[in-house]
Structures are given as C-alpha cells and as structure tokens.
Amino acid sequence: MIRIKDIAEKAGVSPTTVSNVIHGNRKKVSKNTMKKIEKILTEMDYVPSMGAMMLAGGSSRIIGVLAWEPDRKKYHSEGPAFSNIVIRSLESEIYNRNYYMLLHFVSSPEEGIQFAAIWNVEGLITLGFGAKDNVKLQSKCKVPVVSIDAYYKEQQVANVGLDDRGGGYLMAEYLIQCGHEKIGFVSDNDVGVDHERWKGVCSACKEYNVPEEGVKHIIIPGETHMRRKFYEKYLDVISRKYDALFFASDYYAVEAIAEMADRGIQVPEEVSVAGFDDNKGAELCRPRLTTIHQEAEAKACRAVGKLFDFIRGVRKISMTERLPVTLVIRDSVLVRES
C-alpha cells in the first residue's frame, strides 16, 4: 500500500503538502509543487486509506442507506420492500459526489442509530420507515436524515416522496370520467403513502359529486398467504360489486389481474383495474395496466441531493419535496363514456 508519506518522500515535501494537494487546497500550495505532486500521485497510483481519513479527518464519506426490514428471518417469503431502481440510483448519486453507500437492513430505529455511530456516517437515507421510526432515528442521530416516501403530522424529518394525493386524485378523476360509478380503493393499510392516495381518491369523488356509497376503501391483508385467502373468498364478490378497482400499488394490481384471469373475470369488461407506481410489471401484464407513473430515479436523486444540502450546510432547505406523478392510460380501465 502506498501512503501519503511515500508520495511525500518521493516529491521531497512534507506529508501535509501532499494532503493539501489531494484535497485541492489551492490556496495553500504553489502551482509548481501542485503539479509535481499530482504527477507523482497518478504515477504511483495512490489510493487513500479510508480508515485513516475517518479517524484523522473525522469524515467517513459514507452515506448509510437504511431499508426497513420487518423480520430479518422471513425476508425471503415476502418480496423485498425496496426497489432496485431506487437502490441503484441512490448508489449512483452518492458515488457521483465521491461518497459511498453502506446499505443496511434494520427492523428498529435503534439498529440504525448504532449503525450510524459505528460507521460515523455523514448522512442517512431511509426506505420504508414509518413516521415514528424516522423521527426516533433523527432525534438520536447528529447527522442529517432524509426519508423517502414518509408522511409526518408535523414535518419533523426531511422527506422526498411523491404527490401521492395528487396521484390518487388523478386516477379517481379518470375513473369517474370513464363513467365508473362504484369505485373500490384497495390497499393493505391506511397510513402513510396509502392513506394519502386514498385521500386523493376521496377529494376527487367529492369534486365530482360521487355519492358516499360510490367509493370505498377496501383493506386486504398484506402477507402473501393472507392475500391469497382474501382473493379466494372475496375477489369474485368485489369485482361484481365495483365498476373499478384502484389498487394502491401496481404490485397488488398485477397480482389481482392474474387472479381474476384465473377466475374468468374479464378485465376491463367486467371490472376495471388501476394501479399506482408504474412498475416494470405494469407494462408486462395483459391487459396492460393503467396506472400512475412515478419517477423512481428522480426520487432517489432528489433524496441524495437534499441530504447533501444538509451535509454541505446549505441554508433554507425545504423539509419536504413531493415529485409530480402522471396518469398513464393503458388497457385495464374500461371507457364507458367519453
């Protein structure tokens, strides 16, 4: 391993000078030595020791990405909660800033706090955390935290997410305009993102004077086997009862379309299906899924941007950012009237 000391000796200068060159402290080094050292630096292809940098400089160049993991032992049974597009974009954005991503799955904020301390991370990004857990994390960490897709009563933690309410509104509006009179909004909970999407649905229904009984929030259990049971029992029932089923996530929508195909329920003739997120699966299922499109890369990108605003001490950083979403009309919603 080549150390700063080796470079310094070769150049006939002190280690500090080399260090200054590496960090581009132009004001402290003359142009001549600058060039000379830079040349030697590349010649001997020097790589810094992060351990030493962390210790001496106090900066780790590490961003911790914490992904919520309800149960470390059962992760294989349920599909991973994180999107790999997001992970990839996060790493990319972090690395572009000359930092590194330490990805860690946790099932409590405390684990995250310890993790941050051990590695002396300079910032944290959370995925799939609930509001309370984000708040707890932030309160016990000195470093900035940016959550993705979280909702807070008071905006205690910085966040980047989508205009979920707007998306819910957009889809509900479209469904109404297509002539659907009985709309079911399907999700596995009523908090955070899903709650907002539902709120959006509600406000569209109000706007367009859909009667109270014309729209309902159907909550199905989230675990795979429970969901299957639910489908077996209720899928026929609800697809007869509603004109359109708006699923809070494409993942469920695609699954439901498949289940309906098995039961001979025609989509969209018998019941229309809509989703949210515009997953890879949305374009691959038949009928193609009408859904709300989100820019997952942009979300990751902004999250990292915001985090570094905090790290660099930029003033007046907006605590929350909601990226716009768009309606993508495909084939899973029947147009009854135009």
Added chain:
Amino acid sequence: MIRIKDIAEKAGVSPTTVSNVIHGNRKKVSKNTMKKIEKILTEMDYVPSMGAMMLAGGSSRIIGVLAWEPDRKKYHSEGPAFSNIVIRSLESEIYNRNYYMLLHFVSSPEEGIQFAAIWNVEGLITLGFGAKDNVKLQSKCKVPVVSIDAYYKEQQVANVGLDDRGGGYLMAEYLIQCGHEKIGFVSDNDVGVDHERWKGVCSACKEYNVPEEGVKHIIIPGETHMRRKFYEKYLDVISRKYDALFFASDYYAVEAIAEMADRGIQVPEEVSVAGFDDNKGAELCRPRLTTIHQEAEAKACRAVGKLFDFIRGVRKISMTERLPVTLVIRDSVLVRES
C-alpha cells in the same frame, strides 16, 4: 462519542484490557475484570469506531459487493441486472457474520480494484461480471473474490452458481417429453450462463434423438428497444416456426408472452413458452410460466459462506459450487402427448 479509553478509566484498567474484553480474548483477561468491563461497556453503550479499527487492526469488516454496470449513465433505461433478493440475502448473510456490505456498481474491473483498496475490504463478491473481468479483479486484489453465476475455462476464480446445464437439460427434456419437435432456445448471447443452459438443451436433444433441425439457438438483441424491434419483425415468424420457445431467462419469457398476447398468438396452444429462473413475474403472468426454479437466497448464502471460508483460512475449499435447480411445471407449455 465514548472511546475505549473512557471505559478503561471508569473501570480502572488499561485500554488494552478493554480491547481484549471486546474481542473476547478470554485467555488474556480474568473472569472478574471481564464481567466488570462488560457491564460498563453496555452501561455506557460503547460503539467501536470503525475508522480506528481499520487503521489499527487492519481489518475493515467490510465485504465489497460489486455489481456490474455496463453504463453508469444509462442504468435507468435497462432494468437493473441485479436481483434484490440476492442483494438482500447477501447483506443478511454478511451482517450475520458481523460484517458490513458496501455495494458498488462498476463498469470495469479496475474500478473494483481501486474500490477494494480504498476501503481495505476483506473480501469481494461480484454480480454480473464476465469471466475475464473476474480474473482480472482477482489477480490484482489480495483479498478473496467469489463470483456469482460466472463460468471459467479454467477455474481461476471461486464461484457460486446454478446447475445451468442441468436446468437447460431438464427443461428441454420436459419439452421433448411433451411432444414438442421444434424447439427454439432464445437468449441474448452465447456466453457464460446462457451458453451453459444452451449446452444443456443440446445434450437433452442428443439424448432423445432430436434431429439437428429440431432445435435451434435464437439470439435476440438484449437492449429493450432492439428487442421490441425484433419482436415486431420476427415474433410471428418464430412462433409459427417452433413448437416451443425456451427463453434463457424468465424476464424475456414473460415479455414475450405479453407480446404474443398482443399479436393474438395463443400460448400454449399455438406455441409453448418456457423460462428460466422462476422470477416473481413467472407466477404473475398468464398463462403461468413453466420454468426452472432457482434458490436465489441459497446462492447468495453460499457465496458469502465460501467467501468467509477463504477469509477464515479454511483449507480445501471447493472452487466452484453449482446449486441444483428444479423444473416447475405451470401452464405455458402444451402437453401434446404423455
């Protein structure tokens, strides 16, 4: 931040003793002091400084996971090459051993080498690397490397993968037994994993005396837009020309099924479709995809296991490990005769 020194002072011992307690060097510390220090350690909830450990101890407790990234700027256009099940399992297995995962996307082995040096990683796992790049990486790194899903002429780098050839054989055999006489194997290249799968197909065809013209390797371009063009031009043709299309990956198979649905090509009545991997999508498409199932978690698990065998200096480590795969019969292959 609480340092070892603080603990030592509180306990009235030297830092070294505390360090020994932390590392469970039982032979060097008496039971009494052991207990006393352990108590203080938890009371003051001490967390070690990784920077210092890396520097002083020379062990970073970091495993680098390198995911191949052909083009850093275009990653959003193509679906990520890595499976999030694998990522999750890797992290889990690594963390279980009290190590941490640093995930990094690279588009050359050199980047990986530099990355390993900077962080002083204790081992590397590669995803999506070609054989040559793995070899180059290994040759320039002092730490052990375990590749996932790679194939070598001579086994230069440790590897964990699947019995791809066996899987190819299994599926081809099944197709033949179902009475299919014209089989097309579809992939976007003929190296590594796909080559092996194709070899498996060939040997099954030989075994069952399928004539030369009864089986063919069709290579379609891998990039999304090129693939679409290919489908537009040739999908009708090849689905008329073959009884069964065996795609080297579920991802393509699912896509093809969707495209066929658009063109009114009946699966499996007009043409049978088979895949490989047993992705999430395989169960979600209709007809359900008949495919070769792999244990992605097990693969990740074994890769980490093997890497730590190297790290711990275990003797006689097998250079390569191929996990068995199984045939999953669903609905996308027509049974012509039994």
Added chain:
DNA sequence: TTTAATGTATTTATCGATAAAATGATAGCA
C-alpha cells in the same frame, strides 16, 4: 530453593492522514 511456566495486566509504538501551530522566505510599505 531455584527455575520455569502461567496468568493477568500495563506500556509503548504504530496504523495513515490531518488540523493547528510554527517556521521561514519574500514582498510591500512607511
């Protein structure tokens, strides 16, 4: 009793890089 072996704990030097303080040289100005 002497010597060796063992167990327990401490000292000291070190890992590689950096920030802060100190040095020295040069230039500017009265």
Added chain:
DNA sequence: TGCTATCATTTTATCGATAAATACATTAAA
C-alpha cells in the same frame, strides 16, 4: 532600515484502537 503582511511549507500533536513487548505476581516443576 525596520516592520508587517502574505505565501509556502514543515512540525507537532492527535484521532481511537490494537499488537507486541514488557512487567509482575503466582503457581508448578525440578
């Protein structure tokens, strides 16, 4: 000439943890 200001560079101390060397009892063996 003498004083300050500026620039370029070096010295020194330090970050937190650890390995190697050392010290000092105590016990066991000769």
